[in-house]
Amino acid sequence: MSYDIAIVGAGIAGASLAAELAPHARVILLEAESQPGYHSTGRSAAFWSETYGGPRIQPLTSASGPALRAGGFLDPLGSLHIGRAGDRARAESFIAEFAHSGIGLHAIDPASLVPGLRPEWSVGVLEASCAYIDVAGLHAACLGTARRAGADLRARAALVAARREGGGWLLQTGAGEVRAEMVVNAAGAWADPVASLFGARPLCIQPYRRTLVQLRTDPEAPHGMPHVADLSGAFYFKPEAGGKLWLSPHDETPVDPSDVQPEEMDVAIAIDRLEGVVDWKIAAVERKWAGLRSFAPDRLPIYGFDPQVPGLFWCAGQGGFGIQTAPAAAMLAAALLLGRTPDPLVAALDPADYAPGRFG
Numbered sequence: 001m002s003y004d005i006a007i008v009g010a011g012i013a014g015a016s017l018a019a020e021l022a023p024h025a026r027v028i029l030l031e032a033e034s035q036p037g038y039h040s041t042g043r044s045a046a047f048w049s050e051t052y053g054g055p056r057i058q059p060l061t062s063a064s065g066p067a068l069r070a071g072g073f074l075d076p077l078g079s080l081h082i083g084r085a086g087d088r089a090r091a092e093s094f095i096a097e098f099a100h101s102g103i104g105l106h107a108i109d110p111a112s113l114v115p116g117l118r119p120e121w122s123v124g125v126l127e128a129s130c131a132y133i134d135v136a137g138l139h140a141a142c143l144g145t146a147r148r149a150g151a152d153l154r155a156r157a158a159l160v161a162a163r164r165e166g167g168g169w170l171l172q173t174g175a176g177e178v179r180a181e182m183v184v185n186a187a188g189a190w191a192d193p194v195a196s197l198f199g200a201r202p203l204c205i206q207p208y209r210r211t212l213v214q215l216r217t218d219p220e221a222p223h224g225m226p227h228v229a230d231l232s233g234a235f236y237f238k239p240e241a242g243g244k245l246w247l248s249p250h251d252e253t254p255v256d257p258s259d260v261q262p263e264e265m266d267v268a269i270a271i272d273r274l275e276g277v278v279d280w281k282i283a284a285v286e287r288k289w290a291g292l293r294s295f296a297p298d299r300l301p302i303y304g305f306d307p308q309v310p311g312l313f314w315c316a317g318q319g320g321f322g323i324q325t326a327p328a329a330a331m332l333a334a335a336l337l338l339g340r341t342p343d344p345l346v347a348a349l350d351p352a353d354y355a356p357g358r359f360g
Helices: 012-021 058-070 085-097 135-148 188-197 264-275 326-338
Strands: 002-008 027-030 074-076 079-083 105-107 123-127 131-133 152-154 159-165 168-173 176-185 206-218 227-230 236-240 244-248 281-295 302-305 312-316
Touching: 002 012, 012 027, 012 135, 012 312, 012 326, 027 135, 027 176, 058 074, 058 326, 079 085, 085 105, 085 123, 135 152, 135 326, 159 188, 176 188, 176 326, 188 281, 188 312, 206 264, 244 264, 264 281, 302 326, 312 326
Parallel strands: 002 027, 002 176, 027 152, 079 227, 176 312
Antiparallel strands: 074 131, 079 123, 105 123, 159 168, 168 176, 206 244, 206 281, 227 236, 236 244, 302 312
């Protein structure tokens, strides 16, 4: 089977890029698991926040907003960033960081939005634009768009070996042999091991474990309450349908690429931190899971051709913001791959900021 572009990894990075590329090239998605999006995309906390990831990620997130809204993938949520009295300077700095971004951030009494908030949590910053994001719907839509445009998807097709042949690549996978002119490394936590199969230098992309817990509380998580995040980064939680609450201790534990599972200690830490914020009782722990967030050393994503290996393109290192930035990232990466003018939504982004060559 011969293609213009083979994409290794069918999570949100690979799927969104395939949707952009498939109308213009013969594309195949190679997924190691039995279903796409198993490790990171399918275990997302499922919110879209323009401040998440910091000011250097915000342009990608904001540029993705119009496409996500047009597709019906965002629903109103809002985000409340909270702190104690000693965090007032941190809150002011947080607002100042995004002063020229166009994001509406303003100080607010956090108790007005979170019933049962303990009185020491007196500092609040409201980010009204934060939204629920339909991760499963977005991922499925990207895969569907790619397929309708002629892209192929092979599951259980882990990359085993690659060699340069006739100006392109011959790939040995768990589902057979594939030839492609170019290959995109969208393998998430496995991006460095995949790069090594092509003879490329690894870029020190480190996977981290992030824990999430679904709780039933007494009283139930109020309908209409925003996503709540600690200004110092120790937790976040948000209401879900049926009065459920999703909670994370905002952990980042370095791990090897693997099928990560939640640690009981991290679950206990998350609950302890929540109990220090609100006076609700924990009625039940209904679910707990963990996912992978994979970062480059400078915590910016990597989009661009490898500086030493011909025909190898990186689309990796997207950390925990790969879903909320997916439309813009895919538009930018597709323009680079196809040698086309970028979509106006991403025309202001500088590809050099994300190029793999920035690591020397």
